Amino acid sequence: SFIPDFKNAALAALSSLRPTALTADELQSAKDAVLQATGYEFRRVELLGALRANASGTRSTSFERLEFLGDAAMQVMVSWHVMQLFPEFDEGELSDTQQALLCNYYISRKLVRNFDEAGLLHVFFPGAQSPLRSPLLKYLKAVRGQEAGDFLVGEKSDLAAGLQRNDPGSENSRYKFIADAYEALIAAILLDTGGDLDQTWSVFAKDFDLSKVNVQEQIRSWRQHLREAEKKELIESGVLLPQSRAGEKGPSGTGRSLASAASTTATEPAAAPEFGLLAKGEARRKLMEYCKRHQLKMKFEGSQEGHVFKSRVIVDGKKYTEVEGASSSAAQDLASEMALWELQHPPPPPQDPVPPVEGQVPNAPESIQAAERPKGVARKELQKYCNSVVQKFRFKELEVVQTDNSKMFQMQVVLGDRIFPKGLATTKPAAQDKAAELALLELRGAGDEGDQGAPRPAPPPPPPPLPPPPEAQVTQVPAERPKGIDRQELQFLCQRRGWSFAWDEQAEGPSHLRTFRASAVVHGVAYPQAQALTKNAAKDQAAFLALQSLGQAGTTQP
Numbered sequence: 001s002f003i004p005d006f007k008n009a010a011l012a013a014l015s016s017l018r019p020t021a022l023t024a025d026e027l028q029s030a031k032d033a034v035l036q037a038t039g040y041e042f043r044r045v046e047l048l049g050a051l052r053a054n055a056s057g058t059r060s061t062s063f064e065r066l067e068f069l070g071d072a073a074m075q076v077m078v079s080w081h082v083m084q085l086f087p088e089f090d091e092g093e094l095s096d097t098q099q100a101l102l103c104n105y106y107i108s109r110k111l112v113r114n115f116d117e118a119g120l121l122h123v124f125f126p127g128a129q130s131p132l133r134s135p136l137l138k139y140l141k142a143v144r145g146q147e148a149g150d151f152l153v154g155e156k157s158d159l160a161a162g163l164q165r166n167d168p169g170s171e172n173s174r175y176k177f178i179a180d181a182y183e184a185l186i187a188a189i190l191l192d193t194g195g196d197l198d199q200t201w202s203v204f205a206k207d208f209d210l211s212k213v214n215v216q217e218q219i220r221s222w223r224q225h226l227r228e229a230e231k232k233e234l235i236e237s238g239v240l241l242p243q244s245r246a247g248e249k250g251p252s253g254t255g256r257s258l259a260s261a262a263s264t265t266a267t268e269p270a271a272a273p274e275f276g277l278l279a280k281g282e283a284r285r286k287l288m289e290y291c292k293r294h295q296l297k298m299k300f301e302g303s304q305e306g307h308v309f310k311s312r313v314i315v316d317g318k319k320y321t322e323v324e325g326a327s328s329s330a331a332q333d334l335a336s337e338m339a340l341w342e343l344q345h346p347p348p349p350p351q352d353p354v355p356p357v358e359g360q361v362p363n364a365p366e367s368i369q370a371a372e373r374p375k376g377v378a379r380k381e382l383q384k385y386c387n388s389v390v391q392k393f394r395f396k397e398l399e400v401v402q403t404d405n406s407k408m409f410q411m412q413v414v415l416g417d418r419i420f421p422k423g424l425a426t427t428k429p430a431a432q433d434k435a436a437e438l439a440l441l442e443l444r445g446a447g448d449e450g451d452q453g454a455p456r457p458a459p460p461p462p463p464p465p466l467p468p469p470p471e472a473q474v475t476q477v478p479a480e481r482p483k484g485i486d487r488q489e490l491q492f493l494c495q496r497r498g499w500s501f502a503w504d505e506q507a508e509g510p511s512h513l514r515t516f517r518a519s520a521v522v523h524g525v526a527y528p529q530a531q532a533l534t535k536n537a538a539k540d541q542a543a544f545l546a547l548q549s550l551g552q553a554g555t556t557q558p
Contacts, residue, residue: 026122033119040189040203047188051181052126054130067180070187075099077201078102081208086215092292096219100153101414104179109150110207111182124181139175151210154222193319212393223348226293230344275337281331283337290340291315300332313339375429378436380414383497385443387495391415393439395432398422413439483536490520493550499523503539520546 022030030048035041042048050062059067075098082089082097089097100106112120117140125132189202278286291298301319302311311331312322320339325331386393398410401424411431413420420442423434494501499522506517518538519529528547530541 022052029122033115033122034185037114037116037119037322038185038189038203042188044192047192048123051123051184051188053130053177059235063180063184066184066187066191068187069190070183070185073190073197073200074107074183074186074204075102077197077204078208081201081205085210086212093219095292096153096222097210097215100151100218101210104176105152106150107182107207108139108175108178109143111178111185112136112143113150114207135175136178139178149383151214151218153215153218154225223293226289230290230293241536265394275341276334278333278337280333283333283340287313287336288338290343297441300335302328302331312333315339315343375433378433378440382436382440388413390496395435397428411435415439415443481540481544483540485540486547487539490522490543490547493547494522503542504529505535505538507535518542522546522550 027045027048030051031042050060050066053059053063058323067554072093078101079094079098081119082094082101086094088428117137120136120140121133125136186200186204189203190197193199225507238479279330287298290296298313298315300311301314302309304310307326307332309325309328310322311328311334313320313335320335320342321336323331323338325334330507382393393413393415396412396414396419398412401408408424408426409428409431410422410424411428411434415433420435423431423436424437425434427432450484491501493499501523502521504519504521504526508515508517514533515533516535516538517531518535519530519542520527527542530538530545532538532541
């Protein structure tokens with residue numbers, strides 16, 4: 001495994017540290033301060049030397065390594081705690097709660113609430129001339145003056161101060177050095193316990209004790225804030241009119257509703273803003289929040305050519321504008337900003353219908369126009385019709401028609417040497433449905449002159465009894481047969497003759513050495529069994545053997 005023995009791994013991590021050498025009195029003072037603040041007594045007091053900043057305010061490499069380990073350990077413990085505490089939360093609510101507990105704002109406040117001024121200076125920030133001393137004491141005084149407000153979902157901690165999260169002067173970044181100390185302390189205790197996560201969590205669990213009612217109210221309030229912020233962006237961009245203007249008089253003197261005003265405005269394309277002005281990471285954060293709020297799946301697609309990085313956003317399968325940047329993160333930021341603008345400013349609907357109308361036969365009487373029915377119904381009916389007259393049909397895809405805002409797919413039904421009118425739609429399945437509907441209308445005589453609809457052909461006579469499989473030894477399937485061709489031929493043969501058809505499948509062996517067996521069951525008769533390393537290959541061989549028994553093998557050419 002990756003870590004054969006966690007305890008030995010913890011000891012190895014401990015030996016890799018080079019903590020600052022402290023005097024016996026300094027170590028004792030730091031040990032007593034941690035014991036008073038957390039109730040934990042260090043056994044390896046030399047670890048406390050790695051927690052200390054230098055007099056100049058800089059941190060050692062050992063501290064940075066502890067911070068790295070503590071951050072990872074805290075994510076595991078807090079994630080597990082949140083899942084246990086809120087079993088009814090969905091992924092979005094769990095994520096909001098976890099982020100609120102792991103942010104610098106929360107854990108920095110917990111550190112200064114646990115330690116008094118002397119303890120903070122003894123353990124983490126010694127030296128009267130340290131540049132960290134003044135902001136530390138100022139922050140300590142501010143937090144101690146507030147009874148509550150440590151847990152804030154989203155970015156309300158920064159919004160309350162009128163600052164953005166990525167602002168270098170914001171509370172989250174200005175006091176990050178205090179949060180780093182909390183993470184390093186978690187790692188130091190984890191190593192001192194020999195890698196015991198349970199014992200480590202018992203020391204810090206009280207810092208993450210939450211009220212369910214408070215958490216749920218915070219999440220509800222934060223999501224309401226996001227909805228209002230999105231609405232404000234739409235109003236400022238001109239896509240939506242504010243409520244105060246919803247009752248303005250139109251040219252005819254009648255009032256307009258908010259919905260009608262918005263729809264009127266939305267038909268006018270909004271001018272694209274200047275991109276690339278947001279702070280680093282801000283556009284990605286906003287896009288992720290938008291997708292989470294609207295339950296959309298997103299991912300980045302990127303490449304690199306020399307020193308140029310390319311990136312684009314894919315949201316629910318739709319690819320947005322590809323951009324270039326000097327780094328991968330810069331390209332992702334710009335791609336996120338442009339994708340978010342496109343998501344919030346969808347193209348206006350076309351003003352004029354695209355000729356010809358979807359699924360309509362040009363210059364045809366009203367009686368032959370395609371009817372609107374549920375998805376896939378027309379295709380199934382066409383398949384049944386062709387089975388009844390023992391004919392095969394296929395769809396022929398024509399050139400895609402590109403419009404200003406979308407593209408239209410064109411499909412035609414081909415039945416023997418006969419080609420039917422084309423159906424148009426915005427998706428391939430819908431175009432196939434239109435084409436199938438139009439083919440059915442003509443096949444049933446709806447378009448013939450002087451004919452009010454010919455009756456459907458009589459069903460074929462009952463199928464003849466199925467001959468039993470011969471007892472003679474059958475040959476193996478030729479290696480050059482294309483994949484799937486015999487399965488398709490067997491299925492069509494059964495449809496043409498009205499025979500029932502099914503597969504008898506079996507799998508044997510472990511997952512990495514599995515073999516598959518399959519045999520075709522036609523009209524209740526099981527045909528010779530085939531064996532292969534994949535399920536489809538076994539079906540291909542079984543289909544060939546069944547066709548050979550029925551005297552039909554090899555009739556379909558590759």
